[in-house]
Amino acid sequence: MSVSPTVLIIGASRGLGLALAGEWLSRGWAVLATVRGAGRTALHGLADASDGRLAIEPLEMTDPAAVDALRDRLSGRDLDLLFVNAAVANGAGERVDQVTTEEFTRVMVTNALGPMRIVERLGGLVRPDGMIAVMSSSLGSVALNETGGWEVYRGSKAALNTLMRSYAARQAGDRRSLALVDPGWVRTEMGGAEASLGIDQSIPGVADALEARRGRPGLRYFDYRGETVPW
Template identity: 90%
Template sequence: MSVSPTALIIGASRGLGLALAGEWLARGWTVLATVRGAGRTALHELADSSNGRLTVETLEMTDPAAVDALRDRLSRRALDLLFVNAAVANGASERVDRVTTEEFSRVMVTNALAPMRIVERLGGLVRPDGTIAVMSSSLGSVALNETGGWEVYRASKAALNMLMRSYAARHAGDRHSLALVDPGWVRTDMGGAEASLDTGESIPGVADALEARRGRPGLQFFDYRGETVPW
């Protein structure tokens, strides 16, 4: 009997992460997915209807000890996909010189440092031909920034992209497929009601693009249509 592949989705209580968990369940995968707190979420409701194929884990991703504890709990699991989704945003129009040091640090730690800690600590659970993916954004593209705005968020995603480039360089001999994914502008709590896509338009494309690249080593930056995003 064949064993279904396994995905770990970091940050799946709502929005894109919840949709990612649902998408891989629909494709027949076993899914492990994390929430921040102990309260019940839409992810728990999805787990209730998953016939045991979705397991909810608790993780505060900015806490290194919590990340290590999750790694220990999953030490006997072999992952086909690790997808780090969680992120925060701040005001679209707020200039970087007007942001408090605390807010700048919060966005940078959550969007760049914490995801890379997870990649470093949990990447070893991914099968040699598996995929390590991190949710980025076209707003993190230096080449595409012709309008300004979202300055701290843009900087955090650009930092994440650079850190993944460094990770890829240090693991050049690995067979892992590494991905920075731009899901598009999606109608979620973060994306807002004016966004051009819903999760049903974005997330199946994300999954298709990742599946198409499975087993292809090296790092790529692409969007939900599978098209390359310029650095």
Template identity: 60%
Template sequence: MSPAPEHARSGEPDPEPIRAGAAAPPRRALLIGASRGLGLALAGEWAGHGWHVTATVRGSGGDGLRELADRRPGAVEVETVDITVPEQIAALRDRLRESTFDLLFVNAGVASEVEQTVAETPTEEFVRLMVTNALSPMRVVEALRDLVRPDGTIGVMSSGQGSVANNERGGHEVYRGSKAALNTFMRSYAARHRDDAQTLVLMAPGWVQTALGGAGARLTIEESIPNVVSTLDGLHGRGGLHYVDYLGRTVPW
């Protein structure tokens, strides 16, 4: 005689059968930094693919994201956080403590307003870029990692300019340095969590026509972001750390 099912032996009710043809629940993304540019486009792209997107803005801004949420009720949820303020990261973590996400993606980045060498850069400007581009994204990853499924993905928006090996032209020194620092910090994070099944991604979206990239950039948002989403989706379940561009090509460290 076959043993009784585990739920029967424990006195639990039979599990509810899965109905034929029932739709799978939508995948869930937590997108940090979606008020404009690449972040706003990412929110729209994921929502358009049937994801439920929880996306953040800083303070009372983010009219574009709020308009997207109005157009896609139930698909896009707006949260607020300034990732340079640790207390706000902790408060966001507390508000989302009952949520589970398939993907956490941190889209953060500021550029220097004046082209200067690192030695010419005022200390306050150097600190602003390093805190926003390198330190704060890692604080977000550390604080929110346990909201991501064990087989989910954690990604951060890096840059091709963060590649030390590819830096043969110079320029944008502090921005380059901040993204290279972010890459190194993610590599250290990956080493500490080498036994985890989560996939880690450093994404280089290409030179895109945004407020940060400028009007003369090579790519439009429409040429970059759908490929970013496709590349992230293709890396799902792979595990390990991947430094790739928007077309899925490995970027040299």
């Protein structure tokens, strides 16, 4: 009897994370997914209909103690995929010098430092032939930044990409796949109503691209179509 592969999704109460949980369930995976706070979310409804294949864990990703507690609760579990999705947005038109120090810190901690803490502290749960993936964005590409805008958000995703490259450099010889994924501009609460893609266009593609990368060591930066994004 085959054992279903297991994914842990960090940040799955709504939007892309929620859709990812549903997508992996539809593919026969066992899903662990985190939410902030104790309130009921759409993810809980998905869990109710999952026949026990979706388990929910509380997590405040920016709290190191909470991350360590989650690691301890999951001790002994083997993950085939760790996917860090959680992020926050920042205004499109604001120059970096126009945001407060507190807002700059909030975005950088949530979008760059927080995900890397997850990778560092939970990465040991991933099987030697598994995958660690982080939701990035084409806005994090330095090469593609020809229009400006979204300065703090761009900076946070560029920082995330650089930190993942540093992580990969420290993992020489590791057989696990590492991925930075651009889901495209998607119509979610964060992406807004003017976005060019629906969730049903983005997320199946993200899952397909990740599946195609499984078993291939090293770090890659690609979009929901599986196409390489320039650094």
